[in-house]
Amino acid sequence: MTTVRETTTPELHTQELPQKERMTQETVTDRLERVSAAAYRIRHHALNMGEVQGQGYVGQALGAADMLAAVYADQLRYRAEDPHWEGRDRFLLSTGHYAIGHYAALAEAGIVPVSELETYGSDDSRLPMSGMSTYTPGMEISGxxxxxxxxxxVGMALGLRYQGSSARIYNFLSDGELDEGSTWEAAMGAHHHQLGNLTAMVDINALQADGKTDTVLRTEPITEKWEAAGWYTQRVDGNDMAALLAAFDNAAAQAATSGRPSVILCDTKVGRGVPLLEEREKAHFMRIEEHEWQLCREQLTAGYEGKASA
Structure with missing residues (x-):
């Protein structure tokens, strides 16, 4: 079977206007279709990168692709040609092992060339398997x-406020990170300082390295805990793009009136979009056979095209 790999560089959509102003230029349907298409391409890039190594955190990238697309294709202000632009919004990837998904989003945004994704995890590559801010354009922290x-x-959001900047901080966390006490200390600090310029996203895929999250350390009820910490809290299906975009809109609206930090709790499925991988055991770090990669791409494309024509 001939391997088909998508390598077309997406249209460069540098975003400098606030998201609210950009929304006035397109319909709700157009917006949904545009961001959903970005999520599809992010998934496709992630599969292509995973094939380079034959394994990796592909399942997380597929599951979180909708979240990443909602941020990079709809929310974030940035200049693709100038990743260090002072007026940019900052996206912080706490989960360094999700870097494969982040690189795919950076390529979709035009910050990293699509052709460079072929170097993922290789010697001297700017795209190591775990995210490193010293290597990769657009990678704000080493997670x-x-x-x-x-x-x-929290420190970055507070610093930007002191500088009089209108830039926002978007922090991507995993549900496994909710096991960490430092996360909850930071959550209380964000409420104390009324950091309305901070939005956190938690990928709740119910899986971590040592097993299912509810067997490693039960953190539910998560919604009530974030609310008790003083955050504006929403819980949505993280693989439902319409629900994600509405949640981001709600977060932006309340930040303008209350000044509270926002958190969007996103229930996702590891391997989303590729049925072969959605039900695979040992999904935290996937090993995928050589002959399966093209099948994964075909399933992804069939699912996306099926939804588009429905």
Missing amino acids: GSLGHGLTIA
Whole structure:
């Protein structure tokens, strides 16, 4: 079977206007279709990168692709040609092992060339398997040990406020990070300082390295805990793009009136979009056979095209 790999560079959509102003230029349907298409391409990029190594955190990238697309294709202000632009919004990836998904989003945003994704995890590559801010354009922090991302996000959001900046901070966390006490200290600090310029996203895929999250350390009821910490809290299906976009809109609206930090709790499925991988055991770090990669791409495309034509 001939392998078909998508390598077309997406249209460069540098975003400098606030999201509310950009929304006035398109219909709700157009917006949903545009961001959903970005999520499809992010998934496709992640599969192509995973094939380079034959294994990796592909399942997380597929599950979180809708979250990443909602941020990079709809929310974030950035300049693709100038990743260090002072007026940019900051996206902080706490979960360094999700870097494969983040690289796919950076490529979709035009910050990293699509052609460079072929170097993923290779010697001298700017795209190591775990995210490193010193290597990759657009990677704000090095997310190795979990539990530090929100702490950094709080300090960064506070610093931007002192500078009089309108930039926002978006922090991506995993449900496993909720095991860490530092996460909850940071959550209380964000409420104390009324950091309305901070939005956290938690990928709740119910899985971590040592097993299912509810067997490692039960953190439910998660919604009530974030609310008790003083955050504006929403819980949505993280693989439902319409629900995600509505949640981000709600977060932005309340931040303008209350000044509270926001958290969007996103229930996702590991391997989303590729049925072959959605039901695979030992999904935290997937090993995928050589002959399966093209099948994965075909299933992804069939599912996306099926939804588009429905």
